Amino acid sequence: MTIETLLLSITMAVAAGLVGSFAVMRRMGLAADPMSHVALPGIGIALALHINPLFGAVAMLLFGALLVWAVEGKARLGTEAIIGVLFSVALALGSMMTSGEELIDALFGGAGVLSWPEICFGLIASGAVVAFVVTQKNRLVVMLVSPDVARTAGIDVRRLDLLYLETFALTIALGLRFLGVLLMGALIIIPAATAKRLARNLTEMLVLAAGIAVVATVAGNWLAYSLHRETGPFIVIVAAACFLLSFLRR
Amino acid sequence: MLEVDRLSIRFGKVEVFTDLSFQVAKGKSLAVIGPNGAGKTALFHALIGSIASEGTIRWAPDVRIGYVPQKLDLDRDVPVTGTDFLRAHPTPARRADAEISRMLELVGISKEAGESSIGILSGGQFQRLLVAFALLGNPSVLLLDEPTAGVDGPGQKLLNELVRRLQEEQGLSVLFISHELSVVYRYATNVLCLGNRHACFGPPRKVLTPDLLSEIYGSTVDYHVHDH
Numbered sequence: 001m002t003i004e005t006l007l008l009s010i011t012m013a014v015a016a017g018l019v020g021s022f023a024v025m026r027r028m029g030l031a032a033d034p035m036s037h038v039a040l041p042g043i044g045i046a047l048a049l050h051i052n053p054l055f056g057a058v059a060m061l062l063f064g065a066l067l068v069w070a071v072e073g074k075a076r077l078g079t080e081a082i083i084g085v086l087f088s089v090a091l092a093l094g095s096m097m098t099s100g101e102e103l104i105d106a107l108f109g110g111a112g113v114l115s116w117p118e119i120c121f122g123l124i125a126s127g128a129v130v131a132f133v134v135t136q137k138n139r140l141v142v143m144l145v146s147p148d149v150a151r152t153a154g155i156d157v158r159r160l161d162l163l164y165l166e167t168f169a170l171t172i173a174l175g176l177r178f179l180g181v182l183l184m185g186a187l188i189i190i191p192a193a194t195a196k197r198l199a200r201n202l203t204e205m206l207v208l209a210a211g212i213a214v215v216a217t218v219a220g221n222w223l224a225y226s227l228h229r230e231t232g233p234f235i236v237i238v239a240a241a242c243f244l245l246s247f248l249r250r
Numbered sequence: 251m252l253e254v255d256r257l258s259i260r261f262g263k264v265e266v267f268t269d270l271s272f273q274v275a276k277g278k279s280l281a282v283i284g285p286n287g288a289g290k291t292a293l294f295h296a297l298i299g300s301i302a303s304e305g306t307i308r309w310a311p312d313v314r315i316g317y318v319p320q321k322l323d324l325d326r327d328v329p330v331t332g333t334d335f336l337r338a339h340p341t342p343a344r345r346a347d348a349e350i351s352r353m354l355e356l357v358g359i360s361k362e363a364g365e366s367s368i369g370i371l372s373g374g375q376f377q378r379l380l381v382a383f384a385l386l387g388n389p390s391v392l393l394l395d396e397p398t399a400g401v402d403g404p405g406q407k408l409l410n411e412l413v414r415r416l417q418e419e420q421g422l423s424v425l426f427i428s429h430e431l432s433v434v435y436r437y438a439t440n441v442l443c444l445g446n447r448h449a450c451f452g453p454p455r456k457v458l459t460p461d462l463l464s465e466i467y468g469s470t471v472d473y474h475v476h477d478h
Contacts, residue, residue, distance in 0.1 A: 153297050154387075155340055204329065
């Protein structure tokens, strides 16, 4: 594994842990899974246009987050149903547009050397995700407790919600090459869920979630490299082992 | 401070209330009463702009609203402490540790309780934490949605007296929803009753006649005003 790849996987893991902390606290832990389906038609379109599939996936994920946000604002009831329909359609379109092998790569992460544009995108996007959570964590906490209280305290709740969803979508996109969209959901949720069991306050939660995600990513990479296997499943298994260990604590 | 003129709220085809008009002057308090489903909380949501309404809501231009919602649904194991929550207030000058300790003391929350997860605080403690958060914004008006529901006797007294003291010292205006008529009589300058057919507005002793109470609550309300 090259230094760039290691660096990229660590920043990606930090981003996943931080975003996941708020996803778990907001009880939207399962949203990563349907949301990730949106990446597929993007990959299909990008392949048809002969551009890097990663960028097609990113564009579609960001668009998907915008769509969820718009639906949330319009229809208070039935949001889940609409998201369910929307993302199943995305999965159907995506599988129509991509070949079997490309689909497997997108879902579970692909092998191969990362290109420089991919590395640059990964580092910048991870940096942006980390910066967003670190600078907005207080506002996100107030919104988590009560959007109405946040509104009266001068927080633009709708805007913050959109930014959070876009950050969440970007984080899923980050995992595309390493873990694939399906397993990226696990790296967002499992370390955060583990941290939630162990942490006593917000700082501990964020530090533990990011730390566990990094440990899972590095150890998973190392195990996969040693055993000559795909990295994604190993990362998820190490994260899940941390989660199980957290039950020993209390 | 606040002028509401012919305010109507509807959820889909259901009209919650129509043509509601009232005013709140600076430093005064308004109690909002009525049976469940009369639209008390919806009125507060309209006042803070979180739901759509028809009619006019006019706040004073420099108003700072502190809002204390009704019971919230939080995970018991959410790792956010009371101190974390207060420290998250977006007014930066208010985040100093000394200010947060002072505020916890003011609302009667111990240091230990302030360091525990907001998910395991009792209803009353959490309610007081929300009051502390609202006060950190240095509000000119407080909106309290059943602030003492689930709070024990001494806690209720502490909250009511705290609010009254802030009114006297800082000219705070207060709007509160309450089911306890004794509190309404004691603390409210005016009362707004939302009920089955018609709304009333005026000083409690004038407008809260037994007939009206039985009309808005739909049955006989056993209540006597004690003149001390």
